[in-house]
Amino acid sequence: MFVLNRFNLFITGLSFVLILNGCSFSDSSGSISDSIGSVSDSSSSISGGSTKYESDVEDYTYAYLKSTSGTTDYADFQKGLSDIAKKRGISDWESDEHTYEGMGKALKKAGIEGVGYETYKKNFANSDTTKMKQIQHGYDSKD
Amino acid sequence: MKRLWTLLAVLLCNTANADTFQYLYIEANEGSSSGGHVAVQFGDEVFHYQFKDGLIRLFKQDAEGFRFDYRVLQNRTLHVADVEVSAATFSLLQDHFKLIFWQQDRQFKQLQAAEKDRQLLEWLLRSHTALLSSRQISGYIPHPSPFPEGEGIFKLPGAGLFFNDSDFAPVAGQLTEPHGGCQTDASAKTLLTTLRTQLALQHGNGFLQRRKVELTTAIQHLSAVTNGTNDYRFSERYTDLLNGLLALRVIEETRPLTSDTCHTLTGPEGHLDPQKTERLNKLQQQLMQSAQNLAVSKRPDWGYALLVTMSRLVALQQTLQSGQWVFVDDFSAESTVIEAEDMMRFADDLSVQRQKAETVWRQQWQVLGNTELDEQHYSQLEVSANRYHEWLVSNNRQTLRYHGEQALPVKAINLPVIALPEFSSQQLQQALDQQVSDAQQLTQQLEQHYAYHLLTRNCVTEIFHTINQALGAETQQRLGGVIDEHLNIVPFTAFAMVKASYPVKHITVLPSHRQQQLAKQYEQEFPPLVYARESNVVSASLYDYNPDDAWFVFFTDDALLLRPVFGAINSVAGVGQSLFGLVKSPFDDGQLLATGIRGLLMSLPELAFINMRKGSYKFLSPDSASQENLPGQ
Numbered sequence: 102m103f104v105l106n107r108f109n110l111f112i113t114g115l116s117f118v119l120i121l122n123g124c125s126f127s128d129s130s131g132s133i134s135d136s137i138g139s140v141s142d143s144s145s146s147i148s149g150g151s152t153k154y155e156s157d158v159e160d161y162t163y164a165y166l167k168s169t170s171g172t173t174d175y176a177d178f179q180k181g182l183s184d185i186a187k188k189r190g191i192s193d194w195e196s197d198e199h200t201y202e203g204m205g206k207a208l209k210k211a212g213i214e215g216v217g218y219e220t221y222k223k224n225f226a227n228s229d230t231t232k233m234k235q236i237q238h239g240y241d242s243k244d
Numbered sequence: 245m246k247r248l249w250t251l252l253a254v255l256l257c258n259t260a261n262a263d264t265f266q267y268l269y270i271e272a273n274e275g276s277s278s279g280g281h282v283a284v285q286f287g288d289e290v291f292h293y294q295f296k297d298g299l300i301r302l303f304k305q306d307a308e309g310f311r312f313d314y315r316v317l318q319n320r321t322l323h324v325a326d327v328e329v330s331a332a333t334f335s336l337l338q339d340h341f342k343l344i345f346w347q348q349d350r351q352f353k354q355l356q357a358a359e360k361d362r363q364l365l366e367w368l369l370r371s372h373t374a375l376l377s378s379r380q381i382s383g384y385i386p387h388p389s390p391f392p393e394g395e396g397i398f399k400l401p402g403a404g405l406f407f408n409d410s411d412f413a414p415v416a417g418q419l420t421e422p423h424g425g426c427q428t429d430a431s432a433k434t435l436l437t438t439l440r441t442q443l444a445l446q447h448g449n450g451f452l453q454r455r456k457v458e459l460t461t462a463i464q465h466l467s468a469v470t471n472g473t474n475d476y477r478f479s480e481r482y483t484d485l486l487n488g489l490l491a492l493r494v495i496e497e498t499r500p501l502t503s504d505t506c507h508t509l510t511g512p513e514g515h516l517d518p519q520k521t522e523r524l525n526k527l528q529q530q531l532m533q534s535a536q537n538l539a540v541s542k543r544p545d546w547g548y549a550l551l552v553t554m555s556r557l558v559a560l561q562q563t564l565q566s567g568q569w570v571f572v573d574d575f576s577a578e579s580t581v582i583e584a585e586d587m588m589r590f591a592d593d594l595s596v597q598r599q600k601a602e603t604v605w606r607q608q609w610q611v612l613g614n615t616e617l618d619e620q621h622y623s624q625l626e627v628s629a630n631r632y633h634e635w636l637v638s639n640n641r642q643t644l645r646y647h648g649e650q651a652l653p654v655k656a657i658n659l660p661v662i663a664l665p666e667f668s669s670q671q672l673q674q675a676l677d678q679q680v681s682d683a684q685q686l687t688q689q690l691e692q693h694y695a696y697h698l699l700t701r702n703c704v705t706e707i708f709h710t711i712n713q714a715l716g717a718e719t720q721q722r723l724g725g726v727i728d729e730h731l732n733i734v735p736f737t738a739f740a741m742v743k744a745s746y747p748v749k750h751i752t753v754l755p756s757h758r759q760q761q762l763a764k765q766y767e768q769e770f771p772p773l774v775y776a777r778e779s780n781v782v783s784a785s786l787y788d789y790n791p792d793d794a795w796f797v798f799f800t801d802d803a804l805l806l807r808p809v810f811g812a813i814n815s816v817a818g819v820g821q822s823l824f825g826l827v828k829s830p831f832d833d834g835q836l837l838a839t840g841i842r843g844l845l846m847s848l849p850e851l852a853f854i855n856m857r858k859g860s861y862k863f864l865s866p867d868s869a870s871q872e873n874l875p876g877q
Contacts, residue, residue: 150620151620154620160342160343160345160346161346163339163342163343163346164342164343164345164346164347164350165346165350167343167347168347168350174475174476176476176544177475177476179543179544179545180476180480180544180545181350181353183543183545183548183549187650187651187652188651189620189623189651190619190620190622190623190624190626190627190651190652191619191620191623191652192534192538192548192549192552192553192619192652193534193537193538193549193553193619195537195538195541195543196533196534196537227542
């Protein structure tokens with residue numbers, strides 16, 4: 102009887118531990134949904150289109166602005182942008198207006214105004230007037 | 245009473261301008277998240293915490309893919325609670341999850357970069373003397389690659405589109421070149437000569453030479469010491485500059501693609517009519533402009549982008565010249581490969597996927613004439629073409645690259661020693677010491693914030709922690725209740741807490757793939773017969789043995805009363821696999837033994853009426869899943 106009780110206790114304890122172990126682990130090779138036949142494959146992530154890309158740029162830029170104190174490392178920022186664009190099938194993100202629209206929206210969301218805004222706008226756009234206009238458009242379009 | 249008033253206030257407040265987010269509880273199964281899993285969904289994005297390398301991290305996934313992964317492939321039932329909140333609360337929560345995701349992403353990338361810096365500096369220090377003696381900065385004379393064969397931690401993504409490792413081998417012929425049918429000499433010459441001419445017209449005749457000197461000088465004067473505000477690290481700078489140098493070399497030498505970089509989709513399909521040809525011509529002009537812009541760009545990784553753009557330009561030129569589709573191979577070297585044995589075993593499932601790949605490819609090129617083609621659309625076309633081509637060649641090759649297509653090609657080579665930073669041994673040692681300390685500090689910080697703990701920091705606690713953090717003192721007011729992350733650590737009970745505490749408008753249960761199919765069979769056939777047949781893996785028509793699942797005999801998710809009995813038999817199967825694995829362990833590194841032990845552990849809770857074994861599906865595609873079982877339903 103004692104042995105049986107110990108066994109029951111063991112099973113209950115083990116079950117509890119397994120039930121508690123409620124975390125999915127991330128496979129470095131990528132999600133199952135990246136597979137060649139899955140619905141959520143790379144082509145469908147590309148097909149999210151420009152809206153998704155712009156939204157990612159906005160979120161990334163906003164997070165970057167919120168977590169950067171002091172001098173902004175623009176090269177590091179641009180590397181992050183390249184990673185986002187890469188997932189969407191865009192190599193030349195500098196020629197994509199959605200990149201700058203997204204940045205503009207993020208600047209507005211972060212509440213950056215005045216000289217601070219103008220400095221970011223100029224640096225993000227590398228002083229290119231067309232890109233600065235795109236940033237401004239994104240900024241103005243954000244509620 | 246107080247709680248009733250709060251809920252009433254939340255509901256009244258939310259009705260005016262309501263929005264809904266979903267709290268998802270995913271039932272347990274064998275494998276990862278054996279105790280179940282939780283996630284939150286805002287719109288079409290799902291956020292969930294996953295365990296990775298001892299840490300718990302926030303991941304973002306599109307809702308469709310998430311549900312397909314868990315509900316169909318992992319065969320788990322999903323419980324979805326629609327939580328109705330005000331639009332402002334919805335935004336606060338969504339923005340906060342996004343913020344945390346991107347901040348974490350940046351932190352983990354910083355650690356990765358610091359680790360790469362350390363490895364590069366260690367290598368430079370080891371090889372310093374030898375490298376100094378053989379270094380020739382100017383020109384592109386191949387140097388002995390001091391990276392030991394196979395070490396390959398530093399790769400140049402994109403450079404493999406135009407170069408082989410053998411191009412930089414110390415002795416000609418030391419490394420064998422890969423063989424393939426990608427012959428693009430004429431196309432590359434035409435295309436890259438045009439690009440070279442355009443660059444010369446815009447920036448003068450000596451442009452390429454000037455740019456090369458500029459890059460080489462930048463490499464020579466690279467600083468390995470970080471100043472605290474610099475997140476763009478030494479190893480990244482070095483590899484980016486090298487990629488720039490190689491991209492310029494491609495233009496200078498009008499290099500063709502390497503012989504295994506592209507493939508042709510032969511046959512009647514993909515015929516280019518005048519409309520499609522016009523679209524491709526326009527895209528080519530657009531990419532040519534991009535190439536010219538990238539050659540003078542100030543973005544740090546312009547070299548990689550230029551290599552990719554040039555490779556696509558060459559493929560497009562080849563397509564236009566030959567009248568047959570030519571695409572750059574976009575599979576990464578780390579692609580998952582299905583071997584012949586699995587291809588035969590899962591022939592039915594895979595044939596559905598093959599059919600789908602063909603259909604998608606045909607649909608995409610057929611509509612090409614009707615839509616504007618930009619780089620993003622071309623990437624989509626390239627992925628579809630690669631996927632279809634992979635199925636075509638897999639017939640002869642008897643292997644299939646299943647995972648690993650990239651939206652942008654990444655074909656890489658090992659780091660070629662064509663230009664080196666000028667460091668003394670002392671500088672290298674100093675920089676290395678600092679990097680070691682930096683990496684340690686970053687690791688400690690990440691561990692402090694994100695170390696996984698079974699009871700105090702898991703996927704459940706972190707979801708509630710993030711929600712509470714997002715709404716702060718207003719959590720009670722905005723959600724009608726505060727769920728304490730310290731007290732709610734189990735997925736199953738946490739879901740009950742959500743139902744009881746938050747303004748849940750509706751609960752939906754999305755049965756797992758097998759349960760869905762089973763319900764249909766119960767409707768159409770004699771139920772006891774269905775139960776008897778489908779209760780075990782031997783006679784089941786809804787499940788083929790998946791080698792990722794440990795051995796088991798009975799499904800226990802629909803057998804509450806018999807669960808302990810079935811569990812006992814499943815445990816015996818686990819013991820059997822473990823013993824077989826023990827015998828086989830010298831030949832498979834103990835993999836089968838580990839699977840057997842896992843199976844045994846997963847079957848034991850069934851003795852206590854807790855369901856674990858459900859089986860999973862390795863190669864099921866949405867097309868072979870029932871309509872009702874599709875993600876998003």
